Amino acid sequence: MCSRVLGLVREQIFAGLFGAGTAYDAFVVAFRIPNLLRDLFGEGALSAAFVTVFSDYDTNRGSEATWRLAGNVLVFLAIVLSIITLVGTYYAGTIVDLLAPDYRLIAGKTELTILLTRIMFPFLIFVALSAVVMGILNTRGRFFVPALSSSFFNLGSIIGGVSLALLFPRFGQPAIAGMAWGTLIGGLLQLLMQLPTLFKVGFRFLPSLSLRDPGLRRILVLMLPATIGLSATQINIFVNTNFAASCAEGSVSWLNYAFRMVQLPIGVFGVAFSIAAMPVLAKQAAIKDTGGLRQTFTSSLVMVFSLTIPATAGLILLADPIIRLIFEHGAFTATDTLRTAEALTFYAYGLFAYSAVKIMVPVFYALGSTRYPVIASFMAVAANIIIISLTISTFQHRAIALSTSCTMAMNFLFLGGVLYWKLDGFPLAYLARGTLKILLATAAMAGLLKFLLPYLAGWLHGPVLLQLAGVFLAIVLAAATYGIILHLLGLPELTVITEKISQRLTGRSGAR
Numbered sequence: 001m002c003s004r005v006l007g008l009v010r011e012q013i014f015a016g017l018f019g020a021g022t023a024y025d026a027f028v029v030a031f032r033i034p035n036l037l038r039d040l041f042g043e044g045a046l047s048a049a050f051v052t053v054f055s056d057y058d059t060n061r062g063s064e065a066t067w068r069l070a071g072n073v074l075v076f077l078a079i080v081l082s083i084i085t086l087v088g089t090y091y092a093g094t095i096v097d098l099l100a101p102d103y104r105l106i107a108g109k110t111e112l113t114i115l116l117t118r119i120m121f122p123f124l125i126f127v128a129l130s131a132v133v134m135g136i137l138n139t140r141g142r143f144f145v146p147a148l149s150s151s152f153f154n155l156g157s158i159i160g161g162v163s164l165a166l167l168f169p170r171f172g173q174p175a176i177a178g179m180a181w182g183t184l185i186g187g188l189l190q191l192l193m194q195l196p197t198l199f200k201v202g203f204r205f206l207p208s209l210s211l212r213d214p215g216l217r218r219i220l221v222l223m224l225p226a227t228i229g230l231s232a233t234q235i236n237i238f239v240n241t242n243f244a245a246s247c248a249e250g251s252v253s254w255l256n257y258a259f260r261m262v263q264l265p266i267g268v269f270g271v272a273f274s275i276a277a278m279p280v281l282a283k284q285a286a287i288k289d290t291g292g293l294r295q296t297f298t299s300s301l302v303m304v305f306s307l308t309i310p311a312t313a314g315l316i317l318l319a320d321p322i323i324r325l326i327f328e329h330g331a332f333t334a335t336d337t338l339r340t341a342e343a344l345t346f347y348a349y350g351l352f353a354y355s356a357v358k359i360m361v362p363v364f365y366a367l368g369s370t371r372y373p374v375i376a377s378f379m380a381v382a383a384n385i386i387i388i389s390l391t392i393s394t395f396q397h398r399a400i401a402l403s404t405s406c407t408m409a410m411n412f413l414f415l416g417g418v419l420y421w422k423l424d425g426f427p428l429a430y431l432a433r434g435t436l437k438i439l440l441a442t443a444a445m446a447g448l449l450k451f452l453l454p455y456l457a458g459w460l461h462g463p464v465l466l467q468l469a470g471v472f473l474a475i476v477l478a479a480a481t482y483g484i485i486l487h488l489l490g491l492p493e494l495t496v497i498t499e500k501i502s503q504r505l506t507g508r509s510g511a512r
Contacts, residue, residue, distance in 0.1 A: 003147070004264040006154035011260045012326055013162060014179070019331030020253035020340070022109050023176040028256045029100045029241060030116030031183065033092075034124040036237055037084065046077070046128065049222035051135045052365050053215055055282040058139055063202065069215040070136055071206040074129060076216060079209070081125045088124075092117040099238060100245040100252075112174060119180040126187035127153075133194045136203065139279050145197040149190045156186030222370060236384050236407070240400045243388055251397040254336065257327060258343035258401065265311040266355050277359060281366040293366065294426045297419070300359050302434040303493045308352045309438050310482045313446045315348040317453070318474060321460040325467045343401045350405025353412035360415045363423075372418045379414065380407040434491055441485040445478045452477065 018024040050073060057066040088095065096103070096113045103109040134146035161182020165175040210216070244252045277300050284293040315322070319341040328337045361373050384407045391399035420426060452474055453460075459470030486494050 003150035003154060006151050006158070007260060008264065008326060010154050010158050010161075011257060012329070013158060015257065015327040015332040015336075016330030017162075017165065018176060019333065020250040020257070020336040021331070022106060022249070023112070023174065024256075025245075025250065025252040026103070026109055026113040027116055027176050027179060028252050029096065029103070029245070030113050030180065031120055032237065032241060033088065033095055033099065033117050034121050037088075037124050038127045046219075046223060047131045047135055049219045049365065050132055051139060051279060052222060052282050053219050054135060055139050055279055057215060059283060059287075065215075067202075067204045068206045068208065069213065070132070070203070072208050072210055072213050072216050073219065074132055074205075075207050075209045076211075077128055077132065078125065081128055085121050085124055088121045089118050092121070099241050101242070102245045106249070112176070115174075115177060116180045119177060120183050123184055123187040126184075126191045130187075130191040130194065133191065133198055137194065137197060137201065138276075139282075140201040141279075142197055142201060143276060145194055149194050152193045153186035153190040156189040157182045160185035222365065222368075235381050239381075239385055239388065240404070243392060244397060244400055247392075247397045250336065250339070254339040255343050255397055255400055257323070257336075257340045258347055261322065261326075261344050262315065262347040262351055262354075265308055265315075265351060266358070277362060281362050284366070290423065293363070294423050297359065297363050297423070298426050298431055299493060301356060302431060302438075302491070303497075304355045304359055305352060305435055306438050306486065306491060306493055308355045309435075310442045310445055310478075312348050312351045313442050314449070314475065314478060315351070316345050317446060317449045318471065319344045319348070321467065321471050321474075324460070325464070325471050329464075339397065342398050346398050346401035346405060348405075349402075350408040353405070353408040356412050357408065357415060360412070360419060363419060364415075367422060369418075369422055372415065372422075376411045376414045380411050383407045383410055434493070437486060437489040437491050441482050441489060444485050445482040448481050449474060449478050 014024055014027070018027075054066065054069065057069055092114045093110075096110055096117060100110070100113065103113060130149060134149065137143075137146045157179070159182075161179040164178030164181050166178070168178045169175050240255075241252070244255055277296060280296055281293060284290075284296060320337065323341045323344060324334075324337045327340065328334065364370055364373055384403050387403040387406055388399050391402060395402060420428070456470045456474060459466045459473075461467075462470075483494075487498070
């Protein structure tokens with residue numbers, strides 16, 4: 001939550017300083033290039049494969065072998081990513097032309113994008129090493145510090161980036177380049193802040209580089225199908241960026257601001273549950289506890305639905321006031337608010353599926369069946385191209401958000417069906433009952449919001465403080481309504497959460 005809120009603050013600063021035009025369009029495409037590889041080496045194939053193998057070593061082998069594996073992976077990764085960074089920096093111009101060829105139509109836009117790409121490419125090294133450290137800490141039961149590390153990325157980006165953005169124009173450099181250097185500073189901080197906790201859990205850096213190490217080879221074998229699968233995701237991002245760059249000026253920015261908003265619940269619910277569930281699933285698979293694995297997966301899925309389905313309804317109904325409140329300042333205009341809110345609405349439809357897939361993929365890793373997410377990813381590429389091609393002329397930038405939601409829903413249905421087969425079934429009746437309760441509570445919440453919004457219209461279009469009060473009131477009343485109804489309907493996962501919170505609060509007050 002801290003990370004995503006700080007991420008929104010970072011986007012607010014971008015919106016206020018640069019709006020939705022040439023400079024921010026260039027930054028988005030430039031950051032997307034190392035970020036495509038970050039998805040692969042950071043939060044994607046490497047993270048899941050490393051946690052699976054490291055958990056096995058931690059459970060079944062001694063600490064010496066476990067730390068030697070970690071050292072070998074860190075050295076190997078640092079060398080490979082340094083080579084990739086050097087190659088990517090050298091060929092930055094070619095890569096930018098492939099991603100956004102229409103930027104050549106606007107004077108200086110391609111050149112600015114190339115400059116920003118070369119500045120930000122080394123970010124990949126920091127974030128990938130950070131992901132390995134996060135995997136070690138998660139396996140050792142430490143979640144708070146690794147989760148907080150991305151907040152330090154945003155802090156570095158905000159403090160370092162804004163300071164340099166204000167300073168650079170005095171030396172004839174574009175202000176947006178300061179934000180690019182801030183991204184690099186943030187990536188380094190994300191890695192460094194985890195190191196003290198890493199050494200506290202007993203980590204010993206045993207540097208070595210052995211390509212014959214069976215643990216390293218096993219990680220690479222696990223990564224291979226996932227890398228192919230994630231390459232499909234990168235193709236999708238490439239296609240989306242290419243289409244967005246061909247739409248009206250500012251389309252890349254509108255889509256990015258909207259996706260950042262929808263990333264808040266994805267990060268808080270989907271990614272957080274995925275990170276927490278991954279070591280548990282890996283250990284259950286290691287000891288062949290299929291029943292426990294089924295239960296962990298199903299319960300995690302219900303919990304994710306209980307948070308993302310109402311979030312979807314809230315984002316759709318409050319898209320316009322939320323975007324106006326957060327972004328409509330400085331260079332960000334009312335037109336930018338309208339276009340960003342349209343994209344946010346279409347992205348929100350796929351929120352439940354996006355978060356659920358984050359839970360499903362670690363199950364496939366735990367089972368050693370990584371080819372199915374690969375198949376799903378390539379199906380998504382084909383569907384994405386077809387949907388955007390059919391709708392882009394009518395919906396423009398909204399077509400990209402719509403296609404993203406549709407392909408994620410297809411991905412969810414396919415992976416869900418395969419998992420049902422691979423796990424010899426899981427409690428569908430339990431899942432259906434829980435989902436029905438969530439939908440009923442969400443419908444009541446949405447009804448309340450539809451009733452409230454006309455009465456809050458004056459606040460939501462007024463000064464910033466009134467807008468803040470109006471949005472806050474709507475969210476609090478909606479969340480309270482949803483929570484009360486879900487509690488009355490008796491969702492077990494909600495009961496577990498409320499009991500845990502109650503125990504924590506009671507324990508702390510008792511300690512005082």
